[in-house]
Amino acid sequence: MNWPNARLCDLLNIEHPIVQAPMAGASSPEMAIAAANAGAMGSLGCALQTPDQFIADASAARAGTNRALNYNFFVHTPPxxxxxxxxxxxxxxxxxxxxxxxxxxxxxxxxHPTFDQAMCDVLLEHAPNVVSFHFGLPDASLVAQIKDKGCTILSSATSALEAEWLEQNGADAIIAQGYEAGGHNGWFLPRNGADVAGTMALVPRIVDAVNVPVIAAGGIADGRGIAAALMLGAAGVQIGTAFLATPECRSHDVHKDAVLRAxxxxxxxxxxxxxxxxxxxxxxxxxxxxxxxxxxxxxxxxxxxxxxxxxxxxxxxxxxxxxxAGQAVGLARAETTAEVVERLVGETQTILKR
Ligand SMILES: Cc1cc2nc3c(=O)[nH]c(=O)nc-3n(C[C@H](O)[C@H](O)[C@H](O)COP(=O)(O)O)c2cc1C
Structure with missing residues (x-):
């Protein structure tokens, strides 16, 4: 399929420039498998897992697909x-x-401790293709170990300054996460009281600030949002909320029902x-x-x-x-993960052909 910008697909070895967001407590091996087999980047949110839980999920996901998979961890400052x-x-x-x-x-x-050597050892035994982080990057020695295994590293930025920092410290692509995004805002450098920018303003600023591919995230839940992000210069998108009402979502029904009502x-x-x-x-x-x-x-x-x-x-x-949930929650539908990916691809392609 033709995409205006092949950089992200080439980097992550995926068919469509869509990353199913890693969502601690909500994504699941079944979701990652379905997203990966539909041509997107399938992701596991591993931040709130013990090493044993991570091993169970990573093994299940790997058994269900031979496509690339992304494992995500938090690298917050220890409290x-x-x-x-x-x-x-x-x-x-x-x-x-x-x-x-x-x-x-x-x-x-x-x-749950921040990502450390012990978790890194377990992670690297499970041959990840892509490893993504929220709240910055781990120690340089851990980044080097992950890169030595040939993995691609992603992390979220909420400002151009954070994007530059991530690029300088080893990120192979930057997730530009706007104010609209569901879940935790990934800021990690002092903001001096400033607001977090919305996706529309943030993406072009980060595209101008770094050389690596930029993945737009926050408030994108259909083909219109994806096409807009690509027009802003993003090489792809990361989408979370649109997957929350799927049967593969691991969150509680109370969450899924609220998503469908919101x-x-x-x-x-x-x-x-x-x-x-x-x-x-x-x-x-x-x-x-x-x-x-x-x-x-x-x-x-x-x-x-x-x-x-x-x-x-x-x-x-x-x-x-x-x-x-993000601000585009009103667009979420009760569909399977594969249906969400197929619809997102179809809607975007229709708009791009106009
Ligand atoms: C339920 C939920 C859980 C999330 N958990 C994580 C996480 O564990 N790690 C992470 O990097 N981002 C997490 N996020 C943020 C997503 O990676 C992404 O930035 C966000 O979903 C994009 O905005 P959208 O929800 O409007 O699509 C989460 C988002 C949601 C909705």
Whole structure:
């Protein structure tokens, strides 16, 4: 198939310049297999996994496709315990724990370390084709080990400065992640209070700033968005939200139902789930905590909010569930992963031929 820019397909060894986004807790081996076999980049979100869970998923994905696969990890700055922030968080979570009958709030603590040598060793035993990172890049020695194995490295940038930094430090392509994107915003260099740019403004700035291919992400959920991203100079797109209502999505039904009901006027950034800004469909918890500016460092809060997230998934309200989704959520449909990829390709090709 003809694409205006073959750079990403050539680099990642894929047919269509579409990356099914790695989504910790939502992507699955079945999703990655279906996306890869449909000609896109199939990805696994491995950030919240133990090495054993990673091995199970990577083995399952590899058994289902001989196409390229992408494994994704978080490289956040290790958190610092702050007793005052911990006490304040516990006090704020108390009423939620009480309402749900969950007893005393769990103290914020680290459940998943940032990508390190131990995980790198396990990763490299599983012959990844592509490795992507969120929140920067790991230590230079880990980047070198991954490159030595012939893997391609991707990472997200939310500014031209971050894109330049990633290129200089070993990224082979840059994911330009705009404000519209679902899930965690991947910023990692100081922003001096500035807003995160939207995809439309961010992509051309990053295309001008770096020489490596640029992958547009955030608010893209149909062929119109993909065609627009290509016109802005992107070599491809990374899409998450459009895959959330698929049967292959591993998230809870409460999340999938919310995605199908959402209009797109109902998402917000919230730092109250994990300690870092992530775009969610607005719910009682995110709305109620919107004015709280300080939480324990990412990802300590994940442990403290896990019980209320699980309880409100189980009770079917989703009132405190992390309903990660981007601003284009209103375009998501109940389709299989393969159908999503086929529709995205077909819609984009129709527009490009006009
Ligand atoms: C449910 C969900 C989980 C996500 N988890 C991750 C993740 O684990 N790693 C990552 O790099 N990006 C993650 N993202 C962000 C995506 O990689 C991507 O930037 C985003 O989905 C693009 O915007 P869109 O949702 O509007 O398509 C997640 C996004 C969603 C919606």
């Amino acid at each position: 610092v315990d702050d007793p005052a922030k911990t006490a304040a968080a516990i006090e704020r979570l108390g009423p939620w724990y009480d309402m749900l009958g969950l007893g005393e709030p769990v103290e914020p603590h680290e459940t 209009t797109g006027d109902d998402t917000m950034h919230s730092i109250a789930f994990s300690g870092r800004a992530a775009r969610t469909i607005t719910n009682d918890y995110a709305r109620g905590m919107a004015n709280v500016a300080e939480w324990p460092d990412f990802p300590l809060m994940n442990a403290a909010t896990a019980p209320i997230r699980a309880a409100t998934a189980k009770d079917g309200t989703g009132a405190a569930f992390a309903l990660w």
